[in-house]
Amino acid sequence: MSLDINFIGVLIASIMASSVPLILAASGELITERSGVLNLGVEGMMIIGAISGFALMIVTDNLFIAIIGSMLAGIIISSIFGFLTQSLLTNHVATGLALTIFGIGMSAMLGKNFVGIPGKEFPVLFDDLSETIPFFGPILFGHSIVFYFAFILPFLTNYFLKRTKLGLMVRAVGDSPDSASNQGINVILVRYLCILYGGAMCGLAGAYLSLIYTPQWIENMTSGRGWIALALVVFSTWNPIKILIGAMIFGGITIIQLHMQALGLRIPVQFLSALPYIMTIIVLVVISRDSRKIKLSTPSSLGKTFYKEK
Amino acid sequence: MKLFKIVKRDEASKLIFFLTPILAIILTLIFGALIFYFLGFKPLEALKFFFIVPINNVYGFSELLLKATPLCLIAIGLSFCFKSNNWNIGAEGQLTFGGIVSGGVALLFYGQEGFYILPIVVLAGAVGGMLYALIPAVLKTYFNTNEILVSLMLVYVSKLLLDYLVVGPWSNPEGFNFPETRQFSESARMPILFEGLRIHAGIFIALAAVIISWVVFYKTYLGFQMKVSGFSLKTAKYAGYKGKTMILLVFMISGACAGLAGVGEITGPIGQLHRMISPDYGFTAIIVAFLGRLNPIGIIFASLVVALTYLGAETAQIFLQIPKYTGQVFQGMILFFLLASDYLLFFKIKFLGMKKNELRH
Numbered sequence: 264m265s266l267d268i269n270f271i272g273v274l275i276a277s278i279m280a281s282s283v284p285l286i287l288a289a290s291g292e293l294i295t296e297r298s299g300v301l302n303l304g305v306e307g308m309m310i311i312g313a314i315s316g317f318a319l320m321i322v323t324d325n326l327f328i329a330i331i332g333s334m335l336a337g338i339i340i341s342s343i344f345g346f347l348t349q350s351l352l353t354n355h356v357a358t359g360l361a362l363t364i365f366g367i368g369m370s371a372m373l374g375k376n377f378v379g380i381p382g383k384e385f386p387v388l389f390d391d392l393s394e395t396i397p398f399f400g401p402i403l404f405g406h407s408i409v410f411y412f413a414f415i416l417p418f419l420t421n422y423f424l425k426r427t428k429l430g431l432m433v434r435a436v437g438d439s440p441d442s443a444s445n446q447g448i449n450v451i452l453v454r455y456l457c458i459l460y461g462g463a464m465c466g467l468a469g470a471y472l473s474l475i476y477t478p479q480w481i482e483n484m485t486s487g488r489g490w491i492a493l494a495l496v497v498f499s500t501w502n503p504i505k506i507l508i509g510a511m512i513f514g515g516i517t518i519i520q521l522h523m524q525a526l527g528l529r530i531p532v533q534f535l536s537a538l539p540y541i542m543t544i545i546v547l548v549v550i551s552r553d554s555r556k557i558k559l560s561t562p563s564s565l566g567k568t569f570y571k572e573k
Numbered sequence: 574m575k576l577f578k579i580v581k582r583d584e585a586s587k588l589i590f591f592l593t594p595i596l597a598i599i600l601t602l603i604f605g606a607l608i609f610y611f612l613g614f615k616p617l618e619a620l621k622f623f624f625i626v627p628i629n630n631v632y633g634f635s636e637l638l639l640k641a642t643p644l645c646l647i648a649i650g651l652s653f654c655f656k657s658n659n660w661n662i663g664a665e666g667q668l669t670f671g672g673i674v675s676g677g678v679a680l681l682f683y684g685q686e687g688f689y690i691l692p693i694v695v696l697a698g699a700v701g702g703m704l705y706a707l708i709p710a711v712l713k714t715y716f717n718t719n720e721i722l723v724s725l726m727l728v729y730v731s732k733l734l735l736d737y738l739v740v741g742p743w744s745n746p747e748g749f750n751f752p753e754t755r756q757f758s759e760s761a762r763m764p765i766l767f768e769g770l771r772i773h774a775g776i777f778i779a780l781a782a783v784i785i786s787w788v789v790f791y792k793t794y795l796g797f798q799m800k801v802s803g804f805s806l807k808t809a810k811y812a813g814y815k816g817k818t819m820i821l822l823v824f825m826i827s828g829a830c831a832g833l834a835g836v837g838e839i840t841g842p843i844g845q846l847h848r849m850i851s852p853d854y855g856f857t858a859i860i861v862a863f864l865g866r867l868n869p870i871g872i873i874f875a876s877l878v879v880a881l882t883y884l885g886a887e888t889a890q891i892f893l894q895i896p897k898y899t900g901q902v903f904q905g906m907i908l909f910f911l912l913a914s915d916y917l918l919f920f921k922i923k924f925l926g927m928k929k930n931e932l933r934h
Contacts, residue, residue, distance in 0.1 A: 365905025
C-alpha cells in the first residue's frame with residue numbers, strides 16, 4: 264500500500280461518504296429535538312427509508328421517485344410518532360422505541376422480495392474532475408447529489424435556527440413551550456412539523472445507504488447507525504455544525520476499521536467492528552461529564568409532553 | 574353541532590389502567606388482520622394460524638411457556654428500571670453477556686458431572702448480566718451519560734464479543750469450524766420438567782422473580798422510593814433519597830434478570846453457545862414490561878401474549894409462508910396501541926347530544 268497523496272484523498276472521501284447517513288439523520292433529529300421532542304425512532308425511520316427507496320428504485324426505475332419516496336416514507340412513519348406524542352400525549356421514549364421495533368419488522372416484511380437483487384448505479388456529479396485533480400479531486404468531486412446535500416445541510420440548519428423567524432419559533436417551542444404558546448405560537452403544530460421533517464431526513468439517510476453507499480437491500484442494514492446519529496446530537500450539544508465534526512469522527516473510525524481488517528492485522532475482526540459503538544460510548548462520556556454544559560445546551564422541554572387546557 | 578367533547582379526568586382511572594392493555598391487543602388483532610389482507614392472505618385464516626394453531630396442543634403450550642419465561646424474567650427486571658425512570662433498553666446486551674459468562678463457566682466444567690455445577694453456572698450468568706448493566710448505570714450516575722444510548726451501544730458490543738468467542742477461542746475443536754462451542758455437560762443443563770417437552774426449570778426462576786418483585790414493589794421502602802422517583806425526581810431529591818445508589822441497584826437487578834434469562838436459554842433449549850442465543854428477547858421484553866403495566870402479575874399475562882406472537886410468526890411462516898417478521902410488526906403495534914389508549918386514562922369522551930334529550934323529557 265503506497266501512502267501517496269491521492270490515496271489519502273480517496274481515504275478522506277470514503278470517510279466523508281460513510282458519514283453522510285449520520286449527518287442527514289442527526290441533522291433531522293436535531294431539529295426535532297430543538298422543538299422539544301425526543302424521537303428515539305431514528306433507527307426505525309432510517310430502515311423504512313432504506314427499503315422504501317430501494318423498492319421504489321427497483322419498481323419504477325426512477326431515482327428521483329426513489330429518493331422522494333424514501334423521504335415520504337420517513338414522513339409517513341414519523342407521523343405515527345407525531346400523532347401519538349403530540350395529539351395523544353404519549354411518552355416520547357416509549358413511543359420512539361415502539362417506532363424502531365415496528366420499523367425494523369415492517370422493513371423486513373416489505374423487503375422480503377427485494378433481498379439479493381443488485382441495486383442500480385447512482386449517478387455521480389463531476390466524475391471527470393475527480394481523477395484529473397490530485398488529492399482534492401476525489402474529495403470534492405465524483406459524488407452523488409445526496410452527498411453534497413448532506414455537507415451543506417448542517418450549515419442550512421444552523422442558518423435556519425439562528426437567522427429565520429421559523430427557526431426562532433422552533434427554539435422558543437423547545438425551550439419554553441408555555442411562553443411560546445402564550446405568544447400565540449401553535450406549539451403542537453410546530454412540533455408536528457419538526458417531527459415530520461426529522462422523519463424525512465432519516466428516510467433520506469436510509470435511502471443513501473440502500474441506493475448509494477451499498478446499493479442493495481439487506482435486512483437490518485442500518486446496523487445501529489440511527490442510534491449513533493442520536494448520540495451525535497448529544498455530542499454536538501445541539502449545534503448543527505458540530506454534527507459535521509462528530510459524523511466525520513465516526514465515519515473515520517468506520518473506514519479505518521475496514522482498512523485495518525483489509526490489512527489482515529492480527530486484531531480480531533469483531534473487535535474492530537465494535538470500535539464505532541465503543542467510541543460512541545467514550546465520546547458520550549467525555550461530552551456529558553460537564554453536566555452544566557449539557558444542561559445549558561439541552562432544549563429545556565426535551566422529551567416532555569405539552570398539553571394546553573382548552 | 575359537536576356530538577362529543579374531550580374532558581380531562583380529575584384522576585387517572587384505575588379500571589381503565591388495566592383494561593387498556595386488552596383494548597390494545599384487540600386493536601392489534603384488527604390491524605393485523607388488515608395487514609394480512611393487504612399482503613394477500615385470508616385475514617381470519619392467517620390470524621387463526623398466528624394465534625390459535627400454535628397452542629392447540631400440549632407441545633405448543635409448553636413452547637409458549639418456554640418463550641414466555643425469558644420475556645417475563647427480563648420484563649420483571651426492566652420494570653425496576655422503568656418504574657424509577659431509568660431507561661435501560663440494553664437488556665439484550667445484558668442477556669448476551671450473561672450468556673457468555675455462564676457459557677464460559679459451563680465450558681470450564683466440560684465433561685464433568687456434579688450437582689454443584691448448575692448453580693455455579695446460573696450464578697455466573699446473573700453476575701455477568703449484573704456487571705454488564707453496571708456500565709450504563711455507573712456512567713449515568715458518575716458521568717451524567719445518557720443510559721439509553723450507552724446500554725444500546727453495549728448490545729452491539731456484546732453480540733460481537735459472542736461472535737468472536739464462538740468463532741475463535743471457544744469454538745468446538747471437533748466442530749468442523751461451525752460457529753458454536755461444545756455441548757455443555759448434562760450437569761450444566763437446566764432440568765427438563767416433562768419428558769418430551771423443552772420446558773425447563775428456568776420457569777421457576779422467572780416465577781421467583783415475579784414474587785420477589787411484587788414484594789419489593791408493594792411492601793418495601795425501596796419500592797416506594799422507586800415509585801416516587803418515577804413520578805418526580807425533584808420530589809425524590811427533596812425527600813432525601815439516595816438517588817445514585819438506587820440507580821445502581823435497579824440496573825443491577827435488571828441486568829441480573831436479563832443475565833438469568835440468557836442462562837435459561839443456553840443451558841435450557843440450546844445447550845451450547847452459538848451466534849444466535851436470543852431472538853431479540855431483550856428488546857421485546859420492553860414491550861412486555863409496558864403491556865404488563867410494570868406490574869408483576871400483569872407481566873406474566875403480557876409475556877404469554879407476546880410469546881404467542883413469536884410462536885405465531887413461526888407457525889404462520891411454516892403453514893402460510895407469511896414472513897416471520899410479522900411477529901415484530903405485531904409487537905410494535907401492540908406498544909403503539911397501548912401507548913395511544915393511555916389517552917383514555919387521563920381524558921374521557923363526553924357525549925353532548927345525550928344531555929339535551931334528557932332536558933326535554
